[in-house]
Amino acid sequence: MKNLVILGAGTSGTMMANHLVSKLPKNDWKITIIDQYKTHYYQPGFLFLPFDIYTTKQVKKNGEKFIPKGVNYIQEKIDLIVTDENQVKLESGTILDYDILIVATGTKTAPDEIEGMNGPEWYKSVFDFYTYEGAKALRNKLREWKGGKLVVHITEMPIKCPVAPLEFAFLADSFFKHKGIRDKVDITFVTPLDGAFTKPKATKALHYLLEEKNIKEVTNFNIECVDYENNKIIDYADTEVEYDLLVTVPTNMGDALMERSGLGDDLNYIPTHKATLQSKAHENIFAIGDATNLPASKAGSVAHFEAEILTENILRYINGEPLKEEFDGHANCFIETGGGKALLIDFNYNHEPVEGTFPFPGVGPLSLLKESRTNHMGKMAFRWIYWNMLIKGIHIPFVSATMSEKGKHFEEVK
Amino acid sequence: MKKLIANREIEVNEEGYLTNFSQWDKNIGEELAKEQSIDMTDRHWEAIDFIHEKFKKEEPLSIRGIKKSGVLDIKEFYSLFPGGPLKKATLIAGIPKPKSCI
Numbered sequence: 288m289k290n291l292v293i294l295g296a297g298t299s300g301t302m303m304a305n306h307l308v309s310k311l312p313k314n315d316w317k318i319t320i321i322d323q324y325k326t327h328y329y330q331p332g333f334l335f336l337p338f339d340i341y342t343t344k345q346v347k348k349n350g351e352k353f354i355p356k357g358v359n360y361i362q363e364k365i366d367l368i369v370t371d372e373n374q375v376k377l378e379s380g381t382i383l384d385y386d387i388l389i390v391a392t393g394t395k396t397a398p399d400e401i402e403g404m405n406g407p408e409w410y411k412s413v414f415d416f417y418t419y420e421g422a423k424a425l426r427n428k429l430r431e432w433k434g435g436k437l438v439v440h441i442t443e444m445p446i447k448c449p450v451a452p453l454e455f456a457f458l459a460d461s462f463f464k465h466k467g468i469r470d471k472v473d474i475t476f477v478t479p480l481d482g483a484f485t486k487p488k489a490t491k492a493l494h495y496l497l498e499e500k501n502i503k504e505v506t507n508f509n510i511e512c513v514d515y516e517n518n519k520i521i522d523y524a525d526t527e528v529e530y531d532l533l534v535t536v537p538t539n540m541g542d543a544l545m546e547r548s549g550l551g552d553d554l555n556y557i558p559t560h561k562a563t564l565q566s567k568a569h570e571n572i573f574a575i576g577d578a579t580n581l582p583a584s585k586a587g588s589v590a591h592f593e594a595e596i597l598t599e600n601i602l603r604y605i606n607g608e609p610l611k612e613e614f615d616g617h618a619n620c621f622i623e624t625g626g627g628k629a630l631l632i633d634f635n636y637n638h639e640p641v642e643g644t645f646p647f648p649g650v651g652p653l654s655l656l657k658e659s660r661t662n663h664m665g666k667m668a669f670r671w672i673y674w675n676m677l678i679k680g681i682h683i684p685f686v687s688a689t690m691s692e693k694g695k696h697f698e699e700v701k
Numbered sequence: 702m703k704k705l706i707a708n709r710e711i712e713v714n715e716e717g718y719l720t721n722f723s724q725w726d727k728n729i730g731e732e733l734a735k736e737q738s739i740d741m742t743d744r745h746w747e748a749i750d751f752i753h754e755k756f757k758k759e760e761p762l763s764i765r766g767i768k769k770s771g772v773l774d775i776k777e778f779y780s781l782f783p784g785g786p787l788k789k790a791t792l793i794a795g796i797p798k799p800k801s802c803i
Binding site for chain 1: 714715758759760763764765766775776779784785787798800801802803
């Protein structure tokens with residue numbers, strides 16, 4: 288009997304368990320999945336929780352429900368991966384042998400990385416919305432906040448779902464308009480990049496959104512510290528931005544398990560082959576989703592496309608065949624722009640988001656890089672798709688793992 | 702689009718960043734730096750070398766990376782490439798600027 292062990296039962300790990308359980312011969316392979324937490328969160332919902340658009344119940348479920356029968360599910364903290372022995376050690380001292388290891392431990396916020404962030408004002412006037420606790424605390428704050436300077440801030444790249452902070456700013460604009468206090472709120476978007484939009488076509492197509500919603504931009508801001516006593520953030524060039532309410536995306540880092548096991552880079556992400564998803568250091572270790580260092584977005588849609596390709600590569604690896612170099616960095620994301628509208632973007636390693644239609648060339652019904660109500664409906668419908676199809680490994684019709692170039696307005700196709 | 706840099710036709714994007722790193726050499730870097738009013742010194746080149754190393758390993762560039770580089774600290778990085786150091790250094794290095802997904 289051989290062992291395939293999956294670390295992490297989030298979006299990627301759960302999808303892999305569901306894909307593999309029907310593909311690996313049951314008599315030869317035992318599949319085990321390990322995660323210390325019992326709750327499975329619908330992370331895209333963290334964007335909506337602060338504005339009372341989603342309830343807490345809509346963004347969390349018991350994770351066990353999504354682990355298929357026939358998969359051994361262990362709820363425990365992982366202590367160490369011992370690659371020389373092909374073993375995983377759990378906190379209780381239990382040792383698991385693996386023939387194949389899939390690392391799906393995701394990414395976490397690390398507010399301690401910036402001085403003053405995780406200080407006395409954390410969850411009082413300084414919040415994140417990338418965790419369930421942060422999003423919920425921010426919801427309670429926004430329910431009673433009377434207005435002032437709202438600063439939406441990105442600490443450093445890469446982050447999970449790079450557009451979420453921008454969506455947060457758009458939704459905040461709608462939220463305060465709806466409350467009738469938009470004139471009392473000043474919204475500033477602060478980024479270490481050189482704009483809220485960083486790709487030329489998206490900047491051209493979408494910069495009007497910031498102007499229309501009166502959101503100010505502070506760019507190239509590399510934060511050094513949060514001066515919580517004086518309500519301002521300060522960067523390395525000594526630029527200061529004042530806030531009354533700071534909504535920040537802290538540094539994102541992979542699991543500390545990678546550091547302990549000597550598997551991660553500076554940010555605890557696993558160096559991974561970008562087309563095959565095999566780890567660079569060990570041929571029987573694969574990585575998926577936010578845990579990798581791939582130059583793709585850290586997003587559920589990316590993990591979803593990766594899962595289809597990784598499943599095939601695991602089967603090829605078992606059969607001693609060469610791995611398919613197929614993953615192209617495909618991502619597909621809805622972007623809320625407020626007021627019941629959303630954008631849709633579709634892109635990969637080589638192509639920046641462009642205008643066009645999705646998923647049917649020339650037909651849609653979804654339009655790329657343009658605001659529409661249909662796109663917003665798509666984003667809202669996605670929660671159902673996530674719980675009922677995506678993490679169960681059910682293929683989403685008409686959406687392929689690699690990006691299609693049809694129906695999209697590329698100026699040049701490489 | 703094409704741009705004439707150091708008497709050579711080089712492929713660049715709308716923002717002037719090289720789209721094909723194989724066309725880069727030190728002369729190109731020097732010219733691009735001049736356009737940013739930067740005179741390249743040995744320290745500048747050491748920073749660019751570090752950035753090239755990260756690029757070749759396909760590791761994301763960040764201020765943290767500079768902090769951990771052992772080559773230079775953040776204050777010096779800002780003084781070498783005033784304004785937006787990552788933005789300017791990547792332009793001179795002939796690699797894409799750090800970006801988000803849109």
